[in-house]
Amino acid sequence: MKRSKKSIIAMVSILIVGSTLMSACSSQNTAPPKSGAQLWGENCIRCHNAPSPSAFSDNQWETVAMHMKIRANLNSHETAEIVDFLQMAN
Amino acid sequence: MKTIAILLIVLSISAFGQDYTELINKVDRATPGDSQFLLRGYAHSGFEQFGENSSFVGGSFNPIFLWRQSDKLLFEAELELEFEHGETALALEYANMAYQLTENLTVRAGMFLLPFGTFSERLHPRWINRLPSSPLGFGHDPIGPMRDLGIELRGNAKFGNRSLTYSIYTTNGPSLNSGVDHDLEEDEAGMLNYLNVEDNNANKALGGRLAIFPFSKPSLELGVSGQFAKVGNHETDYEETTANLYALDLSYVNNLTFLKGVIDLKGQVNSINVDKAEYFSDEDSSFYSFENQSQVSYIQAAFRPAYVRNSFVQKLELVGRYSQLVTPEGSHWETNQDQFTIGLNYWLDWRSVLKIAYQVNGGGSEDTHAEEEESDHGDESSDNAILIHWAFGF
Numbered sequence: 001m002k003r004s005k006k007s008i009i010a011m012v013s014i015l016i017v018g019s020t021l022m023s024a025c026s027s028q029n030t031a032p033p034k035s036g037a038q039l040w041g042e043n044c045i046r047c048h049n050a051p052s053p054s055a056f057s058d059n060q061w062e063t064v065a066m067h068m069k070i071r072a073n074l075n076s077h078e079t080a081e082i083v084d085f086l087q088m089a090n
Numbered sequence: 091m092k093t094i095a096i097l098l099i100v101l102s103i104s105a106f107g108q109d110y111t112e113l114i115n116k117v118d119r120a121t122p123g124d125s126q127f128l129l130r131g132y133a134h135s136g137f138e139q140f141g142e143n144s145s146f147v148g149g150s151f152n153p154i155f156l157w158r159q160s161d162k163l164l165f166e167a168e169l170e171l172e173f174e175h176g177e178t179a180l181a182l183e184y185a186n187m188a189y190q191l192t193e194n195l196t197v198r199a200g201m202f203l204l205p206f207g208t209f210s211e212r213l214h215p216r217w218i219n220r221l222p223s224s225p226l227g228f229g230h231d232p233i234g235p236m237r238d239l240g241i242e243l244r245g246n247a248k249f250g251n252r253s254l255t256y257s258i259y260t261t262n263g264p265s266l267n268s269g270v271d272h273d274l275e276e277d278e279a280g281m282l283n284y285l286n287v288e289d290n291n292a293n294k295a296l297g298g299r300l301a302i303f304p305f306s307k308p309s310l311e312l313g314v315s316g317q318f319a320k321v322g323n324h325e326t327d328y329e330e331t332t333a334n335l336y337a338l339d340l341s342y343v344n345n346l347t348f349l350k351g352v353i354d355l356k357g358q359v360n361s362i363n364v365d366k367a368e369y370f371s372d373e374d375s376s377f378y379s380f381e382n383q384s385q386v387s388y389i390q391a392a393f394r395p396a397y398v399r400n401s402f403v404q405k406l407e408l409v410g411r412y413s414q415l416v417t418p419e420g421s422h423w424e425t426n427q428d429q430f431t432i433g434l435n436y437w438l439d440w441r442s443v444l445k446i447a448y449q450v451n452g453g454g455s456e457d458t459h460a461e462e463e464e465s466d467h468g469d470e471s472s473d474n475a476i477l478i479h480w481a482f483g484f
Contacts (some may be wrong), residue, residue: 042307042308042309043308045343045352045354046308046311046341046343047208047212047213047218048217048218048440048441048483049437049440049441050440051440051441052439052440055440055441059126060126060128062126062158063126063127063128063156063158063164064128064130064156066156066158066161066164067130067156067164067166069196070164070166070188070196070198070244071211071212072212073244073245073246073255073256073257073301074246075193075194075245075246075248076190076193076194077193
C-alpha cells in the first residue's frame with residue numbers, strides 16, 4: 001500500500017510539473033502547422049505502431065480515422081491531415 | 091464512298107458512346123455511398139505454462155464493427171468470442187454511437203470503454219498490449235471500471251503548441267456486493283461490480299479524465315481520472331454507500347536517435363475507495379468490517395531498435411513491467427501481490443506480433459477465499475509463468 005501511495009504522489013507531482021510547464025509555454029509563439037505525415041507518426045505510436053498507409057483503401061481510411069479520432073481525442077483538422085496523408089501514400 | 095465513310099464514323103461514335111455510358115454506370119455503381127461499413131478486430135493464440143501446468147491458449151478473436159453513417163456519425167461495437175470452460179463464450183465488449191458536435195467535441199452514448207486511465211480504453215487489445223498478459227488487476231474482472239452504459243462528452247483543446255484532452259461521462263456506475271445477494275459470491279462482500287446493465291439504484295456515476303500533453307510533440311501524456319457514485323442497492327442498508335475511484339496515468343513514447351530506437355513507457359495507478367460498511371459472515375454468524383480500499387498499479391518500459399540497419403533486429407522489442415495488486419486488509423478477498431514480467435517481441439508487421447515472456451509472481455493471498463479469487467482473475471496466478479502469444483490485429 002505504501003508503495004502505491006508513493007506512486008500516486010510521484011504521478012501527481014509529474015502532473016503538476018507538466019501542467020506548469022504547459023501553461024508557461026503556451027504563450028510562446030506557435031509553430032507552423034504539422035503535416036499529415038508528422039501527425040500520423042506522432043499520434044498513432046502513442047498507443048500502437050504507426051499503420052502502413054497501404055493497409056486500407058481510401059474509403060476505409062476515412063472510417064478507421066473517424067474511429068481513432070474519437071478514441072485518441074484528436075480534433076477534426078488533425079484527423080483530416082492524417083487521412084489526406086494516408087490516402088496519398090497508400 | 092464518302093457516304094460509307096461518314097456512316098462508319100457515326101457508327102463508331104455511337105458504339106463508343108454506348109461503351110462510355112456503360113463504363114460510367116459501372117463507376118457509379120462502384121462508388122461508395124455516404125455509409126461505410128468496416129470490420130476490424132484482433133485475435134490471439136499461444137501457449138502458457140503456469141508452474142507445472144501448461145496449455146495451448148487462445149483461439150479467441152474480437153471482431154470490431156464500425157459503421158460510418160456520415161462525417162459526423164459513427165457506430166462502433168466489439169464482441170469477444172473465446173473458449174471458456176469447454177464452451178464458446180460470447181461477450182459484448184462495447185456498443186455505442188458517436189456524434190461529432192463540433193470540430194473538437196464528440197458525444198457518444200451506449201456501452202463504451204471508460205476513460206479511467208488508459209489501459210482499459212486504449213492499451214488492452216492483444217496486438218497493442220506489449221506483453222502476453224495484462225498487469226495485475228487490469229485483466230478480466232479488473233480493480234477499476236473498464237466499461238459501462240451511459241453518455242459521454244469528449245474532446246480536446248489547444249493551448250499554443252500544447253494540448254489537453256478531456257472526457258466527462260455519466261453511467262450506471264458500479265454496484266456493491268453486500269454479501270447477501272443470492273446471485274453474488276458471499277466471500278466477495280465489499281467488492282465492486284463495475285458493469286451494471288440494469289442499474290441497482292437511482293444514482294448515476296459521474297466520471298471523467300483530463301490529460302495534458304506538455305510538449306509540442308505529443309510524446310508525453312499525463313492523465314488524471316476520477317469516478318464517483320453511490321454503489322449500494324436501492325432500499326438497503328448500503329443505499330448511501332459511496333465509492334470514489336481515482337486513476338493516474340502516464341505515457342512517454344519517443345524516438346531515441348542515439349540508441350537508434352523507440353522507447354515506450356506506460357504507467358497507471360488505480361485507487362478504489364468505498365465507504366466502510368458492515369457485512370454479514372455466515373461462517374460465524376456475525377458482522378465484520380474493514381477499510382475498503384484497493385489499489386492496483388503498473389509501470390512498463392519497452393524498447394524497439396527500429397532504426398538499426400539489421401532488418402531482423404529492428405523488428406525485435408524488449409519489454410519489462412512491474413505491477414502490484416492490493417485489496418482490503420480484513421476482507422475475505424484480501425490479497426497483496428506483485429508481479430514482474432519481462433518479454434521479447436518480434437513484430438511480423440505493424441499489427442502482428444510474436445510475444446515471449448517470463449512472469450514472476452510475488453506475495454499472495456492470506457486465505458483460501460482470496461486464492462479462489464486469484465484463479466478467477468486468470469493471469470493473477472501465484473505461479474511463475476512462461477507465456478508465448480501470437481497476437482494479430484486486422
